[in-house]
Amino acid sequence: MGRTIVLLLLIALCPGIGLVRSARIECLVAGDATAARDRPARGSELEMPGHLVESRRNCNVVDYGAKGNGEDFDTAAMQEAIDDCACWGGGGRVHVPPGNYLTATLFLRSNIELYVERGATIYGSPAQSDYPASSSRWYVLLAEGVHNVQITGGGTVDGQADKFVVREDPKKNVMVSWNTTGDCAGDECRPRLIGFLDSTNFQLRDLYLHQPAYWCLHIVRCNEVLVENVTIYGDFNTPNNDGIDIEDTNNTRIVGCHIDTGDDAICPKTYAGPLYNLTVTDCWIRTKSSAVKFGSATFHDFHGLRFERLTIKDSHRGLAFQLRDGGSISDVVFANIEMSTRYYHPSWWGRAEPIYMTACPRDSETVVGSISDVHFINISSTSENGVFISGSAGSILTGVVFQNVSLNFTNADGVDTETFHDYRPGCRGLVPHASSGLFMEYASNLTFRDVTLRWAPNVKWDTPFEFTPKTVGRLNILNVLSDTDSHGLPV
Numbered sequence: 001m002g003r004t005i006v007l008l009l010l011i012a013l014c015p016g017i018g019l020v021r022s023a024r025i026e027c028l029v030a031g032d033a034t035a036a037r038d039r040p041a042r043g044s045e046l047e048m049p050g051h052l053v054e055s056r057r058n059c060n061v062v063d064y065g066a067k068g069n070g071e072d073f074d075t076a077a078m079q080e081a082i083d084d085c086a087c088w089g090g091g092g093r094v095h096v097p098p099g100n101y102l103t104a105t106l107f108l109r110s111n112i113e114l115y116v117e118r119g120a121t122i123y124g125s126p127a128q129s130d131y132p133a134s135s136s137r138w139y140v141l142l143a144e145g146v147h148n149v150q151i152t153g154g155g156t157v158d159g160q161a162d163k164f165v166v167r168e169d170p171k172k173n174v175m176v177s178w179n180t181t182g183d184c185a186g187d188e189c190r191p192r193l194i195g196f197l198d199s200t201n202f203q204l205r206d207l208y209l210h211q212p213a214y215w216c217l218h219i220v221r222c223n224e225v226l227v228e229n230v231t232i233y234g235d236f237n238t239p240n241n242d243g244i245d246i247e248d249t250n251n252t253r254i255v256g257c258h259i260d261t262g263d264d265a266i267c268p269k270t271y272a273g274p275l276y277n278l279t280v281t282d283c284w285i286r287t288k289s290s291a292v293k294f295g296s297a298t299f300h301d302f303h304g305l306r307f308e309r310l311t312i313k314d315s316h317r318g319l320a321f322q323l324r325d326g327g328s329i330s331d332v333v334f335a336n337i338e339m340s341t342r343y344y345h346p347s348w349w350g351r352a353e354p355i356y357m358t359a360c361p362r363d364s365e366t367v368v369g370s371i372s373d374v375h376f377i378n379i380s381s382t383s384e385n386g387v388f389i390s391g392s393a394g395s396i397l398t399g400v401v402f403q404n405v406s407l408n409f410t411n412a413d414g415v416d417t418e419t420f421h422d423y424r425p426g427c428r429g430l431v432p433h434a435s436s437g438l439f440m441e442y443a444s445n446l447t448f449r450d451v452t453l454r455w456a457p458n459v460k461w462d463t464p465f466e467f468t469p470k471t472v473g474r475l476n477i478l479n480v481l482s483d484t485d486s487h488g489l490p491v
Ligand SMILES: *[C@@H]1O[C@H](CO)[C@@H](O)[C@H](O)[C@H]1NC(C)=O
Pocket: 175, 176, 177, 179, 185, 186, 187, 188
């Protein structure tokens, strides 16, 4: 009896429900059911091919009162459009037509497609008061515990990072930090652009993500994620504007993206759970940090990662592992990658290493995990530093394979990069040490097959391999060519 009443009540509160069970739940989650009943419905029905939903509503934010003039806040109208659309039986499309929409945090709901049309830009507010109280929820677009969501349309989401710059500096900009009130301390207290937390089955396609004030796209504890044809631009001098951070998440595909940022471009991390099955294909990357970086948060395992057909341009570090905690990394393939790395400035992570693998304890309390079964296939790089492969006494790297790898060493602007081995964060810090083509320590079962090392004449170091038998065992070297441009020996 009681149960029947509750059900009828729910149907009465939310027009269009009663078709799909999950939609009914969404209306409650949206917390907006009463408002939906009291309003005349403003969305119109939209017929869609039925693979995701049967019939969907089309909710144009302008019909809900959004002005799109770039000056007045459109938060209320846009949120109402999102909530109303989500409340409809099969969900629907929230249409953001051309215009400039200034907004506080918008909360995305299940079963909606946020369609940011080409010519439309959603601008995140630069004021702390426009974001939720907890800094863990500081995002311009925030999806928490949702499913079946898409963000598409060819338009732009802009974090207005330029409004967070206190002082421009060609080495590294000095930024605002919202650290005087609330729960954030330090100099990195700024809002991220888009967050998906505890969500499943969502897509971001055909979008331009511009000037995040902090990390750009943050995917946390999710499953079944597609990021396709997304262009990310963050100022080269702005700190912490990571491209895509994938955290404790399974089954993510990143396809055909273009990422140009100051901080790390693609950054898998684990804090509270493992990360399985991440594939990144056909992407272009430039960064003043690492193009791909594992960690440094590595508290749980990483397994089944593929990086294929990437072009990495003028980055501070190419393919990087910073294993510092108890998780382990295994079954990783990098294939068909062309890259160039160069040295910028010590205020940024990286020293122009094309491949950088480190596994060492963050601090004296840590029992560090391991790295094994990592393949580099069909890689061609031009770099200002050598490959750095470094385990530690408690974490021997195993099963690392280089197959058809061509390493060119250059010195583009005459800056010496060779004077340090970089073990940071933690571990042994920065240690004075000359560079070599392939440096190895605390590693076993390494294979180098069909590898070419080639030095341009202006490079001041030229040691091809460096290792000691005390810390390196089982080294398989087959068909390795080491050469310089200068002496003209026959091949
Ligand atoms: C707050 O951020 C500023 C600017 O980055 C920084 O200089 C300062 O040390 C930070 N203060 C605290 C308490 O974290």
